[in-house]
Amino acid sequence: MNGFRMPPFAFKRLLASGAIACAVLLPCVASASLGEPETSAQTDGEQMHGSIKESDRGAYRVHEIQLPSGTLVREYSGLDGVVFAVAWNGPFMPDLRQMLGRYFDAYAAAAKAKHADHHHLQIQQSDLVVQSSGHMRAFNGRAYLPQAIPGGVSVGDLL
Amino acid sequence: MRGGCALLAFLSVVSCGGGGNSLGAATPPVQPAANVVAAVVDGGPPGLSALSVNTLYTTVTVCVPGSTTECQTIDHIQVDTGSSGLRLLAPALTLSLPVTASSSGASLLECMVFVDGYSWGPVSRVDLQVAGESAKSVLVQLIGDSRFPNVPSDCASTGSAEDTVAAFGANGIMGIGPLAQDCGPACATQAVPAFYYSCNAATCQNAMVSLASQVPNPVTLFATDNNGAIIVLPNVATDGAASVAGSLIFGIDTESNNQLGTVTVLSLDATSGGYLTTIFNGQTLTLSFVDSGSSALYFNDPSIALCSSSGFSGLYCPASAQNFGATLQGQDANGTSTGISIPESFTVANAEAQAQAEPAFTAFPELGGVFGTAGSFDWGLPFFYGRRIAVAIQDSPTTAGPGPFIAL
Numbered sequence: 001m002n003g004f005r006m007p008p009f010a011f012k013r014l015l016a017s018g019a020i021a022c023a024v025l026l027p028c029v030a031s032a033s034l035g036e037p038e039t040s041a042q043t044d045g046e047q048m049h050g051s052i053k054e055s056d057r058g059a060y061r062v063h064e065i066q067l068p069s070g071t072l073v074r075e076y077s078g079l080d081g082v083v084f085a086v087a088w089n090g091p092f093m094p095d096l097r098q099m100l101g102r103y104f105d106a107y108a109a110a111a112k113a114k115h116a117d118h119h120h121l122q123i124q125q126s127d128l129v130v131q132s133s134g135h136m137r138a139f140n141g142r143a144y145l146p147q148a149i150p151g152g153v154s155v156g157d158l159l
Numbered sequence: 160m161r162g163g164c165a166l167l168a169f170l171s172v173v174s175c176g177g178g179g180n181s182l183g184a185a186t187p188p189v190q191p192a193a194n195v196v197a198a199v200v201d202g203g204p205p206g207l208s209a210l211s212v213n214t215l216y217t218t219v220t221v222c223v224p225g226s227t228t229e230c231q232t233i234d235h236i237q238v239d240t241g242s243s244g245l246r247l248l249a250p251a252l253t254l255s256l257p258v259t260a261s262s263s264g265a266s267l268l269e270c271m272v273f274v275d276g277y278s279w280g281p282v283s284r285v286d287l288q289v290a291g292e293s294a295k296s297v298l299v300q301l302i303g304d305s306r307f308p309n310v311p312s313d314c315a316s317t318g319s320a321e322d323t324v325a326a327f328g329a330n331g332i333m334g335i336g337p338l339a340q341d342c343g344p345a346c347a348t349q350a351v352p353a354f355y356y357s358c359n360a361a362t363c364q365n366a367m368v369s370l371a372s373q374v375p376n377p378v379t380l381f382a383t384d385n386n387g388a389i390i391v392l393p394n395v396a397t398d399g400a401a402s403v404a405g406s407l408i409f410g411i412d413t414e415s416n417n418q419l420g421t422v423t424v425l426s427l428d429a430t431s432g433g434y435l436t437t438i439f440n441g442q443t444l445t446l447s448f449v450d451s452g453s454s455a456l457y458f459n460d461p462s463i464a465l466c467s468s469s470g471f472s473g474l475y476c477p478a479s480a481q482n483f484g485a486t487l488q489g490q491d492a493n494g495t496s497t498g499i500s501i502p503e504s505f506t507v508a509n510a511e512a513q514a515q516a517e518p519a520f521t522a523f524p525e526l527g528g529v530f531g532t533a534g535s536f537d538w539g540l541p542f543f544y545g546r547r548i549a550v551a552i553q554d555s556p557t558t559a560g561p562g563p564f565i566a567l
Contacts, residue, residue, distance in 0.1 A: 068349065069345065069349075069351050069352065070345065087532065089532070091345060091431075091432065092272070092345075092351060092352070092353070092354070093272045093274075093317045093318075093353065094317075095313060095316045095317070095352070095353075096316060096317055096318060097315075097316035098316065104316075107318070108318055108319040109319070111275055111276055111318055111319045112276070112319040112320075112326070114470065114472075116275075116454050116455065116473070116474075116528065117213075117214065117275070117328075117452060117453055117454040117455075117539075118237075118239070118241070118242075118273035118274060118275055118276075118328075118332070118452055119241050119273070119274050119275075119450055119452050119453045119537065119539075120274055120275070120453060120454075120455070120457055120473075120528070120530075120537070121274050121275045122472050122473030122528070122529065122531070123472075124469070124472035124473065131473070131529065131530075131531025131532065132274050132275075132531070133274060133457060133530055133531055133532065133535065133537060134274050135241030135242060135336070135432060135433070135448055135450055135452070136241060136242040136243060136334065136336060136338060136341060136432055137338065137342075137343060137431070137432030137433075138431055138432035138433070138434065138446070138448070139274065140446065140531070140532040140534075140535060141274075141531065141532060142531060142532055156533065
């Protein structure tokens with residue numbers, strides 16, 4: 001029940017798309033690291049050994065990678081094909097170096113410099129926002145490039 | 160809590176006294192007893208770059224297993240209901256503690272991933288004494304142990320290292336949450352990335368570890384008073400306090416001083432790590448939790464102004480303190496609300512203004528911040544002020560039924 005809470009209409013659209021077929025072809029084309037073209041992102045699914053689904057939300061596409069550990073990661077790419085946001089939800093923290101890509105080092109440095117407590121972290125920079133929360137066996141978070149979010153898309157849509 | 164949050168302080172404003180408002184009277188002092196240890200909110204151990212804020216600490220004594228002389232009493236061990244397991248910062252230890260073996264006979268290491276960073280080090284054993292409670296040969300993690308300097312890449316890929324007292328903000332952490340072990344069944348059935356490792360001198364490999372060999376909630380190992388714990392903290396003035404003196408009571412309905420009485424029991428969803436449900440602003444937030452290891456009330460309300468200074472990013476800074484209402488509901492094992500609920504009112508003040516008004520304060524009952532992803536409400540340490548909150552461990556019997564639950 002604590003998995004990905006996709007609106008029913010979106011879920012139907014996902015089922016109707018050919019994305020499911022993708023999951024049976026391993027490894028499968030999926031998404032990319034933050035700020036990278038989505039075509040390079042197939043490495044994410046491969047490196048994290050996850051199964052992948054895709055869905056088209058109009059102004060952006062969502063790539064879901066279900067990891068064997070039970071954590072679900074999502075990567076959001078715009079019409080230009082560049083990943084502008086990533087999100088995760090599940091019992092274990094995903095590989096953030098892979099998900100954040102070239103932004104990981106800035107993330108790690110900012111996390112070291114400032115954190116509120118062991119269960120929350122908010123990084124707010126002009127080019128990078130990370131909101132990460134959780135406790136043992138329950139992690140939620142998202143990271144996005146505020147200047148790259150497609151017009152008409154709100155961060156709230158990203159969960 | 161370090162860094163910019165040390166700047167925190169609070170406006171003196173109209174409110175109902177922080178976390179400890181609607182439920183139950185102000186808590187009377189807890190009398191000394193064998194199952195009671197002092198718990199304090201203060202600025203943390205020496206050497207931090209900034210004062211900790213809303214961080215609860217206690218003191219434990221650990222001994223080399225089997226020894227009554229090779230012992231060390233360690234203060235500023237964080238009390239965390241959002242994790243399970245005792246973890247000690249190796250740089251704060253004067254003892255030489257043994258490293259346990261993995262199932263393959265190599266050394267058993269652990270990458271403990273917190274949200275703000277990872278802590279790497281071996282699994283060891285100690286004889287543990289907390290107040291009058293004791294347990295022999297308790298599996299614990301030693302963080303930042305110089306015997307194991309090489310961090311596996313999948314561990315390091317989760318964030319930044321917290322392997323020193325200054326980086327961790329404590330001399331250790333005692334996870335007394337609703338889970339009986341840290342990783343649980345997942346690590347018993349697969350080699351979960353960035354958790355347990357079997358290491359020889361040259362390399363480490365992800366390792367499966369049985370439940371019995373995982374780092375446990377230490378309360379479960381006490382001879383008695385082992386089904387949970389109760390945190391008791393006094394009310395804190397709306398503009399904060401330099402420090403707060405409270406108590407940690409072990410056991411639930413096992414002694415005269417830890418009776419549940421007429422409290423409300425909210426069951427938790429153990430399979431998800433202990434979620435409950437919060438109703439707030441018309442939303443049903445099923446990924447909510449009560450957590451002494453969170454330094455603020457974290458929730459999403461776009462109508463509240465955010466702080467503008469970078470050191471306060473993610474915290475709320477309303478022009479004047481705002482009052483809110485919410486309802487906490489228990490969850491069953493399927494994550495469905497049980498219908499048993501507790502109404503709560505709380506106040507969020509201007510974090511930056513309060514911090515600047517009282518820069519030496521470490522307890523702020525009206526500290527709030529953005530959670531981020533949808534569906535959650537984190538009832539952090541401000542929720543505990545003025546309250547007596549019991550946390551029952553999964554599958555542990557109590558007079559109110561088995562855990563996991565919280566009761567207040």
